[in-house]
Amino acid sequence: MIQSIAQKEFVSTLRDRRFVVLSALVLALLLAATLVGRASFRTLQQERHLAQQTVNDQFRNQPARHPHRVAHYGSFAFRPKSGLSLLDSGVDSFTGSAVYLEAHQQNSVNFSQAQQSGSLIRFGEMTVAFVLQLLVPLLIIFLCFGAFTQERETGTLKLLLSQGITLRQVAWGKIRGYSQAVALVVAPALLLAAALLFTGEEFASNADLLARLALFGLSYALYFFLFVVGSVVVSARQASSRAALVTLLGLWILGGIILPKATANLGASLYPTITKAQLDAEVHEQAQHGVNGHDPQDKRAAELKAGLLKKYGVDSEEKLPVSVAGLQMAAGEEYSARVYQQHFAALNATYEKQNRLSDWAGLLNPYQAMRPLSMGLAGSDFAHYVHFQQAAEAYRYGLVQRLNHLQAGMGYGDKERRLDAHTWQELPVFSYQAPPLSWALPRLLLPVAALLLWAGGLSWLGLRLISKTTVA
């Protein structure tokens, strides 16, 4: 019986002109978003790849220079787009794409797309994730709001129940039928997106990407299922189709538009952060307690020099086999980098606290569970961004320290000399490896749990509610 109810809903949905028009629209949008996503992914990826190669080549082909000059010349790190970011670009448009890596200081990641888009980007971006997270649920609501109310309004519900089946069974039948209809719209689009993803030569089909994509599809299936169940439950509990539709749309607006903004803004108000200018000033203040390589009058620098003289058993700087300035630079860098690290860790911890509020809201609002999960799987969430920042900093620190040690090895009077041009070719260039799924998954436990809780809770509680509703 459940089977035939499901069959009936599926067939009548397909015959409904409104549904056909709406789903054609959603499909077209999904397709457009995939193609646009791929195009913009390619341009951005190419731009950044090219820029990274340019700066790497420039670095390798430097003339003979003093190593500390090279440390100030520095390098750039460009954040490559993750493969799945063409489906969900997450925070990518709001983070910068390039960071300048130089001696003595950690710079901000600059040039975000949002800065180049004007106010338009604030209305939302047309991405696959946007269609899947907000528009498909809307389609589901339009599809299912009359599930019970219509039967009740036409009096067919009584007829159905007189056949000896329970309300719960009717509900399951409807849920199955609607789910099939939704799958018919979304599945081809997702498959097409996957095909596009794997035919592009830039994605060698690797297991990690495949697993991410599979989980991506699975979690969206769960998300849509949630909306089907929720809409059917609301439809059963409301007196009229109109009331059911208005309730569902109200919930959609609350969950999809108002709550995410409100929690993000509330988080920022609850956990304030300091500006980059203040952070830099604090770092500078603290770093003064370390060795300052550029200041020959620095007391600690003098102590370091005295220690070296003692260690090598010589009485003057000229006789040292190493350059005091180089070692002072290295010690100063070590200290200032540590201070920066502490401050940036504190800053990122504050951001994470701000974002946590939104993640916990996922328990109240499935959209806020799906959004971080989707971004996390696509590799475009805040955690992945921080991973890049840290990789860039690790490279910067390693590079500067190598250069400082090259300087130290030059011995006394290094400032008048330069190292040969081929020295720079032996230094490693920046190349970024995005973290694997196994790194991302533990960070996504809360949204995953929230989504599962929603699906389980709603199916259980919702169906109990349905079986208790009045038929007439």
Next chain:
Amino acid sequence: MRVFRILFSYEWRHFRAAKGLVLLCSLLLATGLYSIYYGTTEIERQRQHLATLPELTRRNVEELQVKFPGPADAGDIGYYHTTFAVHHPDAWAALSLGLRDVNPSYVKLRLLGLHNQLYAADNTNPMKTLSGNFDLAFVLVYLLPLLIIALSFNLLSAEREEGILTLLLAQPIRPATVIGAKLAFRTALVLGLAGLLSVVGMGWAQVPLDGRVLSWLALTTLYCLFWFGVVLVVTALHRSSAVNAVALLGAWLLLVVLVPSLLNLGVAAARPVPQGIELTIKQREEIHAGWDRPKTQTMNRFFALYPQWRDTATIRERFVWRWYYAFQHLGDQAVAREAAAYATGLQQRYDLVEKLNLLSPAINAQSSLNALAGSDLPTHLAFQRSVTRYHDSLRAFYYPFLFRKVEFTHADYAREPRHTFTSTPELPTAWRGLGKLLLSVVVVYSLGLVLLTRRPVAAS
């Protein structure tokens, strides 16, 4: 007219009895008040942040005075001394934050090359900027239409579905009066709400009471009227409540969500902006090559730009500051074209959106409110231009010290030029927006009236 008044007052009684609608209006009111609270605290926080900057400069000067107790080489000061160019918000920005969270509100400057300092981002949480601001403009542009839809999607259809319309039309009343009274009641309610929120917001944000108050109210009113015009069009189609709801929400989705995001894609494709990163890479290359070039070559290029320093002493030292700052400046000069192209590229994008925003009154309203509040892209570009001028004046201040070898004394810190920039409204943009909104309003009402005369109201 009497009939109209009776209908109007009955609508009021109806409204009071409908708990859901009262709840919805109270919810919008509460959301609006939160948005005002959020906007004002956000601007207050930005103000506080900006207020700490002079203190940072003061501490920096103190430190330098300890480091260089006597008269110093101005080159050292220029290198270690930081100062800030600040972009103060206009009081209106609290009601329409615009791009103030995406773009930094200050630039930290040293005497070095400008372009690797000009684009530095501030600390921001990208998750927060992704979610966007919850300011009054958002409530008015994004949420108010939804309230309008919720209040009026069943304007006539509910009467028909409940069988009241037959009774109503049996009376000696023109159907147009019925629709007019119903629309007028809802318009009064929504405009009252929007007006109340706007006035509360203006008081809370302590905006100066100038012509912008009227512009803001006019923009809000026209935007609300536009949505009531859409309601009129949909009502005139005489469909069921459910179809009306779908149609109105579809219109909202189209105008508030889809058109802006598609336009964003279109504009990005039509006006590709030369990547800012290219210019910073090129500038770095130029500046660092300065170390390796013969000093006379660098200085001759510099003197071509600043002939007034040509008679200064020839450089024979291994390192001297005036040569260092000369090649820093030449690095900026080398990318002047790219920098201009970057700024004009952004401006062109903005201009294109300005042209196309007739497609969506929502974009139009948002950009007009931002323009009124001076929180949009043109203001940021104006700020960047003022930073460039400030950098010029800093160099002009330091050059005599560097080239005439004047010693930098403690008293000279106070003589250093200061920078301040406060957003100014782009009134022409706001007025153009007002005109375009008026046009949209006229178009929807004409369409609605034509439909109504073609398909008169019938009971079934």
